[in-house]
Amino acid sequence: MSAAACAEPVGTASEASAKTPSDNGTGRDARGRFTRGNRGGTGNPFARQVASLRAALVDAVNEQDISDIAASLLRAARDGNVAAAKLLLAYCVGKPAEMPDPDRLDVDEWNLVKEKSVPGGQMTTAVQRVPVQLASDFVVAALPGIHEGMARMIGDGFKAMDAQQSAGNGLDENADPAPESKSDSAPSTHGENGGVRPSTNGQHGDTAPSPDGRIGGRRRLSREERIARDERDLMREFEKLMEE
Secondary structure, three states: OOHHHHHOOOOHHHHHHHHOEOOOOOOEEOOOOEOOOOOOOOOOOOHHHHHHHHHHHHHHOOHHHHHHHHHHHHHHHHOOOHHHHHHHHHHHOOOOOOOOOHHHHHHHHHHHHHHOOOOHHHHHHHHHOOOHHHHHHHHHHHHHHHHHHHHHHHHHHHHHHHHHHHHHOOOOOOOOOOOOOOOOOOOOOOOOEOOEOOOOOOOEOOEOOOOOOEEOOEEOOOHHHHHHHHHHHHHHHHHHHHHO
C-alpha cells in the first residue's frame, strides 16, 4: 500500500461519493437518498403527526416552566457559558442593526417621509370599506343559507333537465296517453277522412314535412343540444343567485 493511500483519511471517498449525485438519472446519491432538487421527494409525510406532537408539547409547558428555563439560561450566561449568552442575546436583543450609510442619509430620510404619508383618495376608500371582522362574521353566518339555496337550485335544475330529456325521448311516465281521435264522418273509400284526403307526396293539410327534420318551421333539437341548452339555463340561474 502506498504512502499516499495511507495518508488519505478514512471515509473520505465514501463521503465524497455520498454527496455526489448518481449519473444514472434517478436523482439519488450513492446511498440511495434523494439529491437536492429531486421532484420525487415527498418532503415530510408526517406533517400532521409532527403538528400534533408540537401541540402536545405546548400543552405540557406553562408560563412558570418557561420562566424557570429562562432563569437557568440567565445563570449559565452569567457564569461564562458562551452558547447560553448567544441564545439569550439572540432572543432578547437580536442581531445588531446594519450601520447606516452616510451617503444615503438624505435618501433614507426622504423615503421615511414618503412612507409616513398616504394619498388622500385612500382615506375615502378606507372609510367606505367594511371592517374585516364584520365581513368575516357576516359571511360565516350567511354561508349555510347560501349553500342550502345553491344545493336546492342545482337539484331543481337537474330534475328539470331529467324531465325534459324524458319528455324528449318519449319516456314521460306522467304524461297522459293521447286520446283517440273521434270523428263522426265515416272513412272515405278513397282515403279521405272527414273531408281531408292525404296527399300522395307526404303532405297533410297545407304543411308539408321539411326534408331536414324541421316541424312547423323549427328544427327538432338533438339530445346533446337539449342537454347543452339546459346546462346553459342552469348556469344563468346560478349566476343570478350569486348576484343577489
